[in-house]
Amino acid sequence: MSRKIIITAAVFGLLGVIAGAFGAHGLDPLLTLKQKEVWRTAVQYQFYHVFALLFLSFFNGDEKLIKTSNYLFTFGIICFSGSLYLLACADVLGISNLMKVIGPVTPLGGLLFIAGWVTLALAALRKK
Numbered sequence: 001m002s003r004k005i006i007i008t009a010a011v012f013g014l015l016g017v018i019a020g021a022f023g024a025h026g027l028d029p030l031l032t033l034k035q036k037e038v039w040r041t042a043v044q045y046q047f048y049h050v051f052a053l054l055f056l057s058f059f060n061g062d063e064k065l066i067k068t069s070n071y072l073f074t075f076g077i078i079c080f081s082g083s084l085y086l087l088a089c090a091d092v093l094g095i096s097n098l099m100k101v102i103g104p105v106t107p108l109g110g111l112l113f114i115a116g117w118v119t120l121a122l123a124a125l126r127k128k
Helices: 002-026 033-058 063-088 096-102 105-126
Strands: none
Touching (some): 033 063, 033 105, 096 105
16 A cells, blocks of 8 residues: 555656646746746645655555545545646636636545545544
């Protein structure tokens, strides 16, 4: 289980570095200040949860809760950060009309993050 979590964290970490660099350099002239802030928030929360995944990979607790927390953090990154990346670049990508569909995914990702932290706390409470 730990190996899979570390690989997931490494992939999201790699993508986070690429997204951060791309946002700072490639997208800089294309995005408004507000869109750049949205992009930075996506990168920031992606990294918070990469570190959470790395912690999970070393945490010795209830296997089922660790696995659940892993999935919640992983899908939280995809939904929260992924939707923010799309929202930040909607004008550049020409998908502004899809924002009504993509916009609600962001809070869903946030709820997944919250559930992941609750699940991690439960795993710690159940640890003997």
